[in-house]
Amino acid sequence: MKKSLFKTSYIYIVALISVLMLSFSDNFFKFVLRFDESILIILDNHQNQGLLNIMKLISFIGSSSFLVPSISLLVIFLIYKKKFREIFMIISASLGSLALNSFLKNIIKRERPVEFFKAVETSYSFPSGHAMVAASLSFTIAHILTRNKSIKTKKVAYAISSLYTVLMSFSRLYLGVHYPTDVIFGIFYGIVLFLFIKDLFLKC
Helix, strand or coil: CHHHHHHHHHHHHHHHHHHHHHCCCHHHHHHHHHHHHHHHHHHHCCCCHHHHHHHHHHHHHCCHHHHHHHHHHHHHHHHHCCCHHHHHHHHHHHHHHHHHHHHHHHHHCCCCCHHHCCCCCCCCCCCCHHHHHHHHHHHHHHHHHHCCCCHHHHHHHHHHHHHHHHHHHHHHHHCCCCCHHHHHHHHHHHHHHHHHHHHHCCCC
């Protein structure tokens, strides 16, 4: 476990330092901005009211207004089942994502693409909190549910988690509240946080 935990931590630290360094590179920032805006322009030119309403619903599922009561009910259920390791894993995945996301946003301070807004957001843009929490929490739950299951069952669970994460991330792009790189790095950090949590609680 120590070796696996070290590897995950190493990847996490290197990735974090890399992002912080790249955020201060003018040439890199200009290249990323061109890529980001080109994707948002395409999405902005293909807006559909029905799809917009669906994306708003998906985005709401990833908001604190939905997740806080949902996670609270899940924790209460796990307490009843005396699944204390699972409780700590879920809390670590959710609160860990929020803490890291807040830290990165206040360090990098990237403004949101306000000219593309289809919804109101006030915090900084990078990385996407919805994408990060979706990845870390859904993969953690998939791991908990399939820890002693067959490989086939694990694949199905992780496929569902992946689909949920992608849909959540796409909803943020369709609503114009994030740049593509915000959600890409949000997913990446969420997955690495999940791997860290899985290694940490592997033999607990």
